[in-house]
């Protein structure tokens with residue numbers, strides 16, 4: 001289920017930790033597996049657990065806690081819009097409304113053409129540039145409807161390699 005390349009990448013992540021602590025690489029392993037499969041299914045979690053020689057529940061605990069792991073298929077581009085306090089005070093609700101109208105989807109949904117998935121997230125640690133969103137792997141701040149239109153219109157299409165959102169690279 002994990003390609004030879006993915007396995008090599010995970011091995012190199014494991015090597016960053018003391019011997020016997022492969023479990024510490026679980027976040028990186030999930031990122032690598034998600035990059036390969038596009039999302040983290042139960043099977044993927046089990047393969048990661050097997051590879052790290054830990055219980056599947058330990059992988060599931062991490063995968064279900066962080067919003068950067070997708071537990072169902074997502075579109076080519078993932079828009080993670082922050083709606084936490086700073087962004088809310090600076091207009092994230094208007095950005096959300098704009099995106100709902102533009103894309104015809106709500107939070108947790110993917111456009112019919114599989115181009116975009118919209119996700120609500122907690123603070124992205126970009127409060128100084130609120131309202132903020134993470135779109136694929138890029139931070140975008142001080143969003144306005146016009147600005148987000150320009151960003152989305154410039155994104156590549158059709159579907160290509162999956163991109164993964166990693167807020168805390170090892």
Ligand code: FES
Nearest residue numbers: 082087123124126
């Ligand atoms: S509240 Fe939105 S980035 Fe912090």
